[in-house]
Amino acid sequence: MKGAxxxxxxxxxxxxxxxxxxxxxLFETSxxxxxxxxxxxxxxxxxxxxxxxxxxxxAAQNALTKSGLKAEDIDLIICATATGDYLFPATSCLIQDxxxxxxxxxxxxxxxxxxxxxxxxxxxxxxxxGQFKNVLVIAVDLMSRFTDWGDRRTAIIFGDGAGAAVLQxxxxxxxxxxxxxxxxxxxGDCTLYVPNVGNQYPVKAEDITAKPTMVYxxxxxxxxxxxxAVPDALEKALAKASMVAADIDYFIPHxxxxxxxxxxxxxxxxxxxxxxxxIDRYGNTSAASIPxxxxxxxxxxxxxxxxxxxLAFVGFGAGxxxxxxxxEF
Ligand code: UT7
Numbered sequence: 001m002k003g004a005x006x007x008x009x010x011x012x013x014x015x016x017x018x019x020x021x022x023x024x025x026l027f028e029t030s031x032x033x034x035x036x037x038x039x040x041x042x043x044x045x046x047x048x049x050x051x052x053x054x055x056x057x058x059a060a061q062n063a064l065t066k067s068g069l070k071a072e073d074i075d076l077i078i079c080a081t082a083t084g085d086y087l088f089p090a091t092s093c094l095i096q097d098x099x100x101x102x103x104x105x106x107x108x109x110x111x112x113x114x115x116x117x118x119x120x121x122x123x124x125x126x127x128x129x130g131q132f133k134n135v136l137v138i139a140v141d142l143m144s145r146f147t148d149w150g151d152r153r154t155a156i157i158f159g160d161g162a163g164a165a166v167l168q169x170x171x172x173x174x175x176x177x178x179x180x181x182x183x184x185x186x187x188g189d190c191t192l193y194v195p196n197v198g199n200q201y202p203v204k205a206e207d208i209t210a211k212p213t214m215v216y217x218x219x220x221x222x223x224x225x226x227x228x229a230v231p232d233a234l235e236k237a238l239a240k241a242s243m244v245a246a247d248i249d250y251f252i253p254h255x256x257x258x259x260x261x262x263x264x265x266x267x268x269x270x271x272x273x274x275x276x277x278x279i280d281r282y283g284n285t286s287a288a289s290i291p292x293x294x295x296x297x298x299x300x301x302x303x304x305x306x307x308x309x310x311l312a313f314v315g316f317g318a319g320x321x322x323x324x325x326x327x328e329f
Contacts (some may be wrong), residue, residue: 007069007168008065009066010059012059013162015044015047016044017044019042029156039260039280043283059162066166069168074135076104076134078135079106080115094253096254101136110166111184112317117288120313130247140285140289144158151214154216163292163294163295176329177325181325191217192318193215226260227264230322231264234268236311241326245308250274250275251275251311251313253276253282264314276303278292294313311326
């Protein structure tokens with residue numbers, strides 16, 4: 001079996017900043033309530049010209065440039081998204097075209113906020129099997145396009161963004177990935193979902209105005225799920241890697257709610273500072289939150305590749321899905 005390493009990370013977020021004070025003008029809420037309950041102060045919201053393809057391609061190009069590879073060197077593009085440009089074709093195919101990655105195969109992964117971990121696991125498996133050498137993993141979501149901007153229970157948490165990683169085959173002794181754990185539980189399908197799109201809802205003229213296609217989220221139920229899913233995934237991935245939480249230098253959790261992150265730190269008895277957190281500036285960018293946080297941490301020097309930090313990613317989301325990955329980077 002081959003090993004895999006990460007050559008580079010990248011990210012792209014929209015320029016438009018929407019603060020909690022901006023939301024106070026849309027519905028009854030307050031900056032204080034949002035900060036206390038979620039840790040979010042502001043988020044980036046896509047402008048009309050931004051799409052999953054344009055943001056995803058920007059993040060991918062950013063990672064590709066840092067990797068030193070050319071677009072033609074990429075063998076496989078995996079895009080994790082729940083908010084792609086179309087039902088089909090896949091967002092990954094359209095990004096392939098934008099990059100000029102003419103030698104790649106491309107497909108999308110639908111695992112909502114856990115999508116990046118599912119995508120990374122898939123990329124690693126293709127590389128370990130020897131089928132592909134250079135794999136580009138992209139995670140992009142424009143949750144704002146499916147947000148009801150009158151619903152204070154959901155509109156406060158989401159933001160838009162994209163992240164990417166370039167993986168390459170290497171010798172087994174250089175393998176960066178120590179373990180993966182991914183899981184799903186389909187009985188939670190109506191806890192967090194977008195109704196009225198998909199084959200169950202063939203479009204009839206009268207439906208277009210009557211049936212909104214906005215995110216429905218039972219926030220309390222998702223919260224209860226998340227505070228169990230995060231430790232479950234981390235425990236399983238750590239055990240597979242023959243490690244304990246104290247061995248990890250930095251945890252990079254899905255940025256959904258600062259209280260969920262605090263609860264995980266408490267559970268594992270590690271200082272919360274070991275959990276990389278940028279939720280205050282971006283909100284919950286769904287599948288993109290982990291690679292955005294990692295790329296920022298590399299840029300500001302918190303994570304230094306020279307020190308071979310041991311990292312743990314953990315995510316959860318609609319499906320319900322959850323998962324974790326332990327790696328050295
Ligand atoms: O990445 C995908 C996964 N998603 C998540 O991880 C989300 C997990 N859930 C959460 O983060 C939290 O459930 C929320 C932040 C979404 C909501 O916080 P909460 O503490 O669970 O609030 P709640 O929905 O239980 O509402 C509590 C009270 C309610 O008032 P009453 O009915 O008790 O009088 C709400 O109406 O807070 C009220 N409320 C608000 N007040 C001011 C709900 N949203 C707001 C708001 N501003 N934005």
